[in-house]
Amino acid sequence: MTALLRLLLAALASLFVVAPAAAHPHVWVTATSEPVYAPDGSVTGIRQHWAFDDMYSAFALQGLASKEKGKFTREELAPLAKVNMQQLKESAYFSYATVDGKKTPFADPLPGYGLDYKNEILTLNFTLPFKQPVKAKDLTIELYDPTYFVAFTLAKPAPVHLIGAPAQCKLDIEWPREMSYALGKRLSNNPEAATNFGSFFANKIIVKCP
Amino acid sequence: MTRRWPVWATGAAALAVCALIDPALAQPFGLHANAAPEPGGFAGWILAEQAKFYLKLSHLIRASKADGSAAYTLLGISFIYGIFHAAGPGHGKAVISSYLVANDETWRRGVILSFCSAILQSLTAIGIVAIAAVLLGATAHVMGNTVRVIETVSYVFIILIGLRLFWVKGRSFLHLLHGQPQTQHHDHGHAHDHGHAHAHAHHDNGHAHDPHHHHDEEEASAWGHAHAPEPQELKGPHWLRRGLAAIVAVGLRPCSGAIIVLVFALAQGLFWIGVASTFVMGLGTAITVAAVATLAVGARGFAGKLAKSKPGAALLIVRGLETAAAAVIILFGAALLTGYMVSERLMGV
Numbered sequence: 376m377t378a379l380l381r382l383l384l385a386a387l388a389s390l391f392v393v394a395p396a397a398a399h400p401h402v403w404v405t406a407t408s409e410p411v412y413a414p415d416g417s418v419t420g421i422r423q424h425w426a427f428d429d430m431y432s433a434f435a436l437q438g439l440a441s442k443e444k445g446k447f448t449r450e451e452l453a454p455l456a457k458v459n460m461q462q463l464k465e466s467a468y469f470s471y472a473t474v475d476g477k478k479t480p481f482a483d484p485l486p487g488y489g490l491d492y493k494n495e496i497l498t499l500n501f502t503l504p505f506k507q508p509v510k511a512k513d514l515t516i517e518l519y520d521p522t523y524f525v526a527f528t529l530a531k532p533a534p535v536h537l538i539g540a541p542a543q544c545k546l547d548i549e550w551p552r553e554m555s556y557a558l559g560k561r562l563s564n565n566p567e568a569a570t571n572f573g574s575f576f577a578n579k580i581i582v583k584c585p
Numbered sequence: 586m587t588r589r590w591p592v593w594a595t596g597a598a599a600l601a602v603c604a605l606i607d608p609a610l611a612q613p614f615g616l617h618a619n620a621a622p623e624p625g626g627f628a629g630w631i632l633a634e635q636a637k638f639y640l641k642l643s644h645l646i647r648a649s650k651a652d653g654s655a656a657y658t659l660l661g662i663s664f665i666y667g668i669f670h671a672a673g674p675g676h677g678k679a680v681i682s683s684y685l686v687a688n689d690e691t692w693r694r695g696v697i698l699s700f701c702s703a704i705l706q707s708l709t710a711i712g713i714v715a716i717a718a719v720l721l722g723a724t725a726h727v728m729g730n731t732v733r734v735i736e737t738v739s740y741v742f743i744i745l746i747g748l749r750l751f752w753v754k755g756r757s758f759l760h761l762l763h764g765q766p767q768t769q770h771h772d773h774g775h776a777h778d779h780g781h782a783h784a785h786a787h788h789d790n791g792h793a794h795d796p797h798h799h800h801d802e803e804e805a806s807a808w809g810h811a812h813a814p815e816p817q818e819l820k821g822p823h824w825l826r827r828g829l830a831a832i833v834a835v836g837l838r839p840c841s842g843a844i845i846v847l848v849f850a851l852a853q854g855l856f857w858i859g860v861a862s863t864f865v866m867g868l869g870t871a872i873t874v875a876a877v878a879t880l881a882v883g884a885r886g887f888a889g890k891l892a893k894s895k896p897g898a899a900l901l902i903v904r905g906l907e908t909a910a911a912a913v914i915i916l917f918g919a920a921l922l923t924g925y926m927v928s929e930r931l932m933g934v
Contacts, residue, residue: 400636401841430643433852434845438724458726526636 400526403428406518407530408580412539413508416584420481420504421470421516422538426530432497435459452490452497459499460488466520468503469527471577473515482506512584519551519577527551529578541584549579635669638662639842642862646850649858656858663862667869670842677702677835678874679917680743682881684831687750687910689885690824695878698828700871705836707867709735710843711860718848719856728844735837740922742834747914754911758904840870 409422427435439455441447463469464483472479481503488501518527528551529535537546552575641662648655671678681702685695713731717723723731843863850859888906892899 401639401845403640428640428643430845430849433849435725437718437848437852438722438727455724455726 400520400523402431402525404525404527405530406527406578407534407536408516408518409536409538410514410516410540410580410582411502412537412541412544414539415508416541417508417510418474418505418514418582419508420485420502421472422500422502423468423470424498424500426496426498429495432492432495435497436492447490447492449489449491452492456488456490456499459490460484460501468501469518469520469525470503471517471519472505473513473517474509474511475513479505479509511582514580514582514584516580517574517577518580519573521573523573523576526576527578529580534578535580537582540582544582544584547581547583549577549581551576551578635666635672638666638669642666642846643849646846646853646855646858646862649855650853656861659858659862660865663865664869667866667871668873669869670840670866671703671870671873676706676840676870676874678877680746680835680914681831681874682878683910683913683917684746684750684828685878685882686885687754687907687914688827689889689907690828690882692879692882692886694824694828695882696875697825698832699875699878701828701832702836703867703871703874704864705832706838706840706870707843707863709837710839710847711863713839714844714847714851714859715856718851725848728848732839732841732844735839737922739834739837740918742830742837743918744915744922746830746834747911747916747918750911751908751915754904754908758901758908761901761904840866842866 405426405428407424407426409424411419411422413419435455436447439447439451441451468481468484470481472481482505485502485504488499491498491500518529520527529548535546535548537544642659645655645659645662649659670676677699681695681698684690685698690698713728713735717728717731843866846866847856847859847863850856850862885906888903892903
C-alpha cells in the first residue's frame with residue numbers, strides 16, 4: 376500500500392513539474408538604446424527608442440482619432456503613450472541594469488516621453504533614469520520580456536549610442552539568441568532556463584569604463 | 586512478485602499519462618514565483634517556427650490588398666501558424682486534456698471538444714473585434730479591458746469545472762482508499778444535483794464489469810456519467826452537454842494573436858480576410874489541441890486497462906489520477922485568475 380501511495384504521489388508531483396511549454400511573442404520590438412552620462416562620468420540613465428512591428432502598431436492605433444487620416448502627431452498619441460508607460464511600469468520597463476555586479480533598478484521615466492508614428496510603425500521614446508547617477512566600471516543593461524510575450528531585438532547595425540560617456544569607455548553588445556531546435560534542447564537541460572525563460576533572449580548592452 | 590506487476594504497470598502508466606500531459610500543459614506551474622516556461626527541444630523549435638509564420642501574416646495581409654492570390658497563401662500560412670501557435674499558452678490543451686483524463690472520455694469526444702472550443706475561440710475574437718472595433722470604433726485599450734473581463738469569467742469557469750470534478754473524483758478516491766463497502770456509497774452517485782438526466786446511469790447493468798467496479802465507476806462519474814456508456818448515450822447529446830462547460834471555459838477566452846491580426850486586417854480595409862484567417866487559424870489550433878487530447882486519453886485508457894486486470898489497488902491509482910487531473914484544472918484556473926501565471930497579456934506594451 377505504501378508503494379502504491381508513493382506511486383500516486385509521484386504521479387501527482389509530476390503533474391506539477393515545470394513543463395517545457397513555450398510562451399510565444401505577439402509583439403516585436405526593435406530597440407535603440409542610449410546610456411546617458413553626466414559630465415563627471417557617472418551614468419544617469421538610459422534613453423530608449425522602441426519601434427513596434429506593423430501589426431502591433433496598427434492594433435495599438437485602433438480607434439484613435441487624428442486630424443489627418445493615417446497620420447498621428449505626438450500630441451494625438453500622448454494619451455496612448457501615457458497608458459503604455461503606466462503598463463510598462465508593471466513590467467519594470469523590460470530593462471534590467473546591473474552596475475558592477477549589483478542589480479540597480481531604474482526610477483520612473485522622465486517626463487517628455489512620447490510616441491511617434493512613421494511609415495506605419497509606432498515608436499515609443501522614453502528615458503529611464505537611475506535613482507541616483509551611478510559610477511559604473513561595468514554597466515550591463517539587459518532588455519527582455521521574461522514572459523516572452525514581447526520579443527526585443529536591438530536594431531541593426533548600430534543600436535546603442537553612448538551619450539556623453541568618457542572617451543575610455545568601451546561598448547559591447549550581445550544580441551539575443553536565435554531560437555532553434557538545438558538551443559531549445561540545450562535550454563531544456565539548463566536548470567537556470569526554468570526560472571527565467573525570456574532572459575535567454577535578452578539583448579545585452581555592456582559598457583566598461585576604467 | 587509476479588502477482589504485483591499489474592500494480593506497478595498501472596503506476597507506470599499513470600506516470601506516463603502525466604508525462605504526456607505535462608509537456609502539453611499550456612504553461613507550467615512553476616514551483617516558485619517568477620517561474621517562466623522552459624523551452625524543450627521540440628517546444629523550442631515550435632516557438633521559432635510559429636514566430637516566423639506570424640511575421641509572414643502581416644506581409645500576406647498587406648499583399649492581399651493588391652493581389653487576390655495572396656489571400657490563398659495567407660489562409661495556408663494561417664492554418665500552419667494555428668497548428669504551431671497552439672503549442673503555446675492559452676489554447677486549452679491543459680484544461681481539455683485534464684478534463685478528458687478526469688472524466689475518462691473517449692478520444693473521439695476529445696477531438697470534438699477540441700474543435701468546438703477552438704471554433705468558439707475564433708468566434709470570440711471575431712466577435713470582440715467586430716463589435717468593439719468595427720461597430721463602436723473602440724480603442725485597443727478598451728478591447729484589452731474587454732478581453733480581461735472575459736478572461737476572468739473564463740478562469741472562474743475553469744476553477745468551477747475543476748472543483749466539481751475534484752469533489753466527485755476525490756470522494757470516490759477517498760472511499761476507495763478507506764476501503765468502504767462499495768454499496769454504501771452507491772446512492773451518492775445519484776445525489777448530484779446537476780440538471781442532467783440520470784436514466785442512463787441506472788441501466789448499464791448489462792455490461793461486463795464486475796459489480797464493484799461497476800458501482801465505483803458510476804459513483805466516480807462527474808456530471809453523472811457512466812463509464813462504458815450505452816451506445817445510445819454515445820450518440821446522444823449528453824456528453825456534449827456535459828463537455829459544454831469545458832468548451833465554453835476554454836473557448837471563451839480569445840487568442841491575442843487573432844485579435845491583433847483582425848485589427849491589423851481591419852486597418853488595411855480587409856476585415857473579411859482577417860476573419861477568414863482567424864477561422865483557418867482556429868482549425869489549425871484545433872488539430873494541435875486534439876492531438877494532445879488524444880495522447881492524454883490514450884495514456885489514460887492504457888492505465889485504465891491495466892487497472893482492470895487488478896481491480897482494487899490498481900483502481901486506486903486510476904482514481905487518484907483522475908483526482909489529480911481535477912486538481913490540476915483547479916490550480917490551473919487559480920494560477921490564471923490570480924495572475925500568478927500570466928497566460929497572455931494583450932495590452933502589456
